[in-house]
Amino acid sequence: MKVEQISIFLENKSGRLAEVAAVLAGAGINIRALSLADTTDFGILRLIVNDTGKAKQILKDNGFTVGRTEVIAVEVPDRPGGLAHILGVMKDQGINVEYMYAFVQRSGGNAVIIFRFDEIEKAIAALQKAGVVILKGEEVYAL
Amino acid sequence: MIWNEEFETLPREALEALQLKRLKNLVERVYAAVPYYRKKMEEAGVRPGDIRELKDLRRLPFTTKEDLRLNYPFGLFAVPFEKVVRIHASSGTTGKPTVVGYTKSDIDSWAELMARTLSCGGAHKGDIVHNAYGYGLFTGGLGAHYGAERLGAAVIPISGGNSKRQIMIMQDFGSTVLMCTPSYALNLADVMKDMNVDPKTLKLRVGLFGAEPWSEKMREEIEKRLNISAIDIFGLSEVMGPGVASECIEEKHGLHVFEDFFIPEIINPETGEPLPPGERGELVFTTLTKEAFPVIRYRTKDLSRLIPEPCRCGRTFYRMERITGRTDDMLIIRGVNVFPSQIEHVLMSIEGVEPHYQIIVDREGALDIVEVQVEVSEEIFSDEVKVLETLARRIEREIKDLLGISCKIKLVEPKTIQRSEGKAKRVIDNRKL
Numbered sequence: 001m002k003v004e005q006i007s008i009f010l011e012n013k014s015g016r017l018a019e020v021a022a023v024l025a026g027a028g029i030n031i032r033a034l035s036l037a038d039t040t041d042f043g044i045l046r047l048i049v050n051d052t053g054k055a056k057q058i059l060k061d062n063g064f065t066v067g068r069t070e071v072i073a074v075e076v077p078d079r080p081g082g083l084a085h086i087l088g089v090m091k092d093q094g095i096n097v098e099y100m101y102a103f104v105q106r107s108g109g110n111a112v113i114i115f116r117f118d119e120i121e122k123a124i125a126a127l128q129k130a131g132v133v134i135l136k137g138e139e140v141y142a143l
Numbered sequence: 144m145i146w147n148e149e150f151e152t153l154p155r156e157a158l159e160a161l162q163l164k165r166l167k168n169l170v171e172r173v174y175a176a177v178p179y180y181r182k183k184m185e186e187a188g189v190r191p192g193d194i195r196e197l198k199d200l201r202r203l204p205f206t207t208k209e210d211l212r213l214n215y216p217f218g219l220f221a222v223p224f225e226k227v228v229r230i231h232a233s234s235g236t237t238g239k240p241t242v243v244g245y246t247k248s249d250i251d252s253w254a255e256l257m258a259r260t261l262s263c264g265g266a267h268k269g270d271i272v273h274n275a276y277g278y279g280l281f282t283g284g285l286g287a288h289y290g291a292e293r294l295g296a297a298v299i300p301i302s303g304g305n306s307k308r309q310i311m312i313m314q315d316f317g318s319t320v321l322m323c324t325p326s327y328a329l330n331l332a333d334v335m336k337d338m339n340v341d342p343k344t345l346k347l348r349v350g351l352f353g354a355e356p357w358s359e360k361m362r363e364e365i366e367k368r369l370n371i372s373a374i375d376i377f378g379l380s381e382v383m384g385p386g387v388a389s390e391c392i393e394e395k396h397g398l399h400v401f402e403d404f405f406i407p408e409i410i411n412p413e414t415g416e417p418l419p420p421g422e423r424g425e426l427v428f429t430t431l432t433k434e435a436f437p438v439i440r441y442r443t444k445d446l447s448r449l450i451p452e453p454c455r456c457g458r459t460f461y462r463m464e465r466i467t468g469r470t471d472d473m474l475i476i477r478g479v480n481v482f483p484s485q486i487e488h489v490l491m492s493i494e495g496v497e498p499h500y501q502i503i504v505d506r507e508g509a510l511d512i513v514e515v516q517v518e519v520s521e522e523i524f525s526d527e528v529k530v531l532e533t534l535a536r537r538i539e540r541e542i543k544d545l546l547g548i549s550c551k552i553k554l555v556e557p558k559t560i561q562r563s564e565g566k567a568k569r570v571i572d573n574r575k576l
């Protein structure tokens with residue numbers, strides 16, 4: 001049910017994002033989804049890739065600080081209220097969404113959104129109970 | 144083990160008698176041979192015959208870096224030039240270097256002092272000494288080298304630089320004792336990590352680190368990461384080079400000053416008044432035996448204090464506390480005295496924070512702005528912005544609590560702060576004062 005995400009610490013210097021992309025491209029790694037959270041001083045780049053272990057190692061070898069986190073990928077029906085429903089479930093359960101971002105690829109016509117929750121197990125249980133489709137890791141890496 | 148039992152355990156009274164005898168001889172020699180010193184003594188109204196007791200030392204004028212500069216290169220040498228067998232120089236931060244000379248007998252004393260230092264730190268005959276201090280004009284490399292040979296150890300004169308090769312040689316040759324600057328020791332630990340070399344597979348047992356100030360926290364870091372015992376050694380080229388003082392492996396608390404060769408004093412840096420043992424101030428040295436380049440009451444600008452209490456290693460020499468800063472790298476920020484070592488202490492007390500940092504001081508209008516750059520290690524990194532921001536605010540708060548100054552913490556990528564293979568540059572002061 002969980003998807004592995006890598007995160008990379010970036011200083012706000014021009015060209016660093018391009019370097020990450022170049023390092024991954026050089027190792028033949030595909031980026032499936034990405035989001036960049038930034039402050040005035042630094043940024044955190046979060047990536048879903050087709051080979052998490054290899055991506056982490058190659059980035060470390062190139063001097064980046066890299067972390068690994070578990071997130072979940074949820075199919076959101078492509079109609080008004082699709083996202084509101086999911087967020088409503090979380091609110092009712094008192095689960096915090098740390099951050100979320102959209103996947104580029106769609107899954108059978110539906111949008112895919114990555115969620116980082118503070119209580120991942122509880123979130124999975126609540127979403128499943130509410131009938132929300134959660135994608136498996138292998139499905140996501142191959143999208 | 145004590146290298147020279149006879150001198151290193153002299154009862155205080157006998158030691159002071161020896162110091163007085165040597166001091167009288169020094170003042171006579173210098174007065175006769177160096178016009179510049181003679182003139183300074185005359186101006187201060189003191190003649191060699193006035194030195195009757197040890198406490199008469201305070202009647203002699205200080206020697207400063209400025210005196211050395213004015214006499215560049217050989218003006219303070221106290222022997223005819225044909226007796227000089229070695230010349231070293233330390234790089235001056237501005238302009239000309241400071242030049243020092245040694246006679247054959249000086250080189251011999253220096254080897255004795257460094258053999259004592261190595262022995263004090265737990266090295267012995269049969270050790271393989273990996274000497275990564277720079278060889279050249281800098282006194283570190285050759286000073287340590289001669290001492291290790293005198294000790295009966297095998298020296299690898301590897302000098303500084305090319306860390307990967309250094310680690311390969313440590314592995315292949317089985318180095319047991321490491322000598323380098325403490326920041327270079329951390330650099331070696333970084334490179335070992337990159338090379339996937341486990342320090343536990345090396346034969347290194349002890350490291351003798353000096354030539355730059357470091358902290359107790361940095362010692363813990365080095366000991367943990369290199370799996371060795373880390374010893375602080377002290378020296379400066381104007382006085383001898385390495386071999387002026389050393390921690391003993393038994394206590395690792397304070398550095399025994401080899402007092403049969405040097406008299407240490409602690410003075411108030413503003414008034415020049417000598418302070419009683421135990422009080423903190425500027426460290427001043429007088430060389431008792433040096434022939435080619437003796438110094439009288441040389442002001443080091445290093446801050447320390449003397450520890451007169453006996454040490455369980457059996458040496459009777461006073462210890463000097465590890466250098467806690469320099470009178471001249473003390474930063475005055477919004478009127479507050481700040482030493483980089485204090486900021487380092489705060490950083491290293493926080494779990495996971497790397498000892499790699501840099502302090503940048505700027506002035507905006509009339510206000511001093513301090514930014515401390517800290518490298519983000521894997522231990523403290525998070526995928527959540529708020530976790531990193533909370534950490535930065537926490538460091539800011541702790542610095543404010545300890546030092547009373549506000550600063551901004553900037554988190555930076557690993558290895559963006561320059562890793563020197565020599566001395567670490569901790570402070571960049573951009574203020575135009």
Ligand SMILES: [Zn+2]
Binds near residue numbers: 390391454455456458
């Ligand atoms: Zn001792």
